[in-house]
């Protein structure tokens with residue numbers, strides 16, 4: 001269990017890669033959350049109610065804002081660099097920080113898919129993870145049938161390690177999860193260059 005006092009500070013410069021910038025959630029992100037809630041899968045893997053009302057979407061954004069104070073980790077809104085529009089959500093979860101491990105989750109609104117923004121967001125978030133000295137391993141758990149998400153993970157350099165059988169319940173079904181991970185790069189090289197972040201106009 002991680003307490004807020006154990007978490008690293010919010011980054012001074014918003015994590016960014018390619019077309020995606022990650023910033024702290026704002027109440028105005030509720031509109032983005034309402035679109036996210038139209039996706040049939042997103043409500044099954046988090047606390048956003050399906051077809052969320054305006055109040056439900058605002059409450060979800062507030063929960064994302066509270067994740068850091070709860071010691072859970074960093075919940076970021078994904079912003080499209082070109083337009084400044086909020087297009088999704090991702091989180092670096094640090095409950096296992098004391099053991100050197102983190103996990104990541106991400107979702108894009110349907111209208112922002114197919115442009116590489118989830119891959120860019122995952123690259124930005126992974127680079128941010130390596131700024132946390134205690135972290136050595138970042139994990140993703142993805143359903144075997146979620147080919148879009150598996151493609152995002154592999155494009156961002158995550159390596160499949162196996163299948164966690166009957167790992168959890170999603171939407172009333174007991175499901176297997178593919179586990180993928182990256183481990184801290186050991187020195188300068190192509191991996192470092194690919195994960196480098198850029199400065200940007202959306203401070204975290």
Ligand SMILES: CC(C)(COP(=O)(O)OP(=O)(O)OC[C@H]1O[C@@H](n2cnc3c(N)ncnc32)[C@H](O)[C@@H]1OP(=O)(O)O)[C@@H](O)C(=O)NCCC(=O)NCCS
Nearest residue numbers: 041106107108113114115116117118119141142148149152
């Ligand atoms: C999983 C999810 C984030 C993937 O979104 P996505 O838009 O497919 O992923 P990316 O942003 O990386 O975009 C990749 C697509 O953009 C295309 N693309 C266009 N320009 C690109 C670029 N510059 N770089 C990379 N890909 C690009 C790719 O070809 C790919 O399209 P394809 O699948 O038709 O080949 C999205 O489907 C989602 O939010 N799903 C619901 C929630 C979910 O499953 N979350 C993950 C839980 S584990």
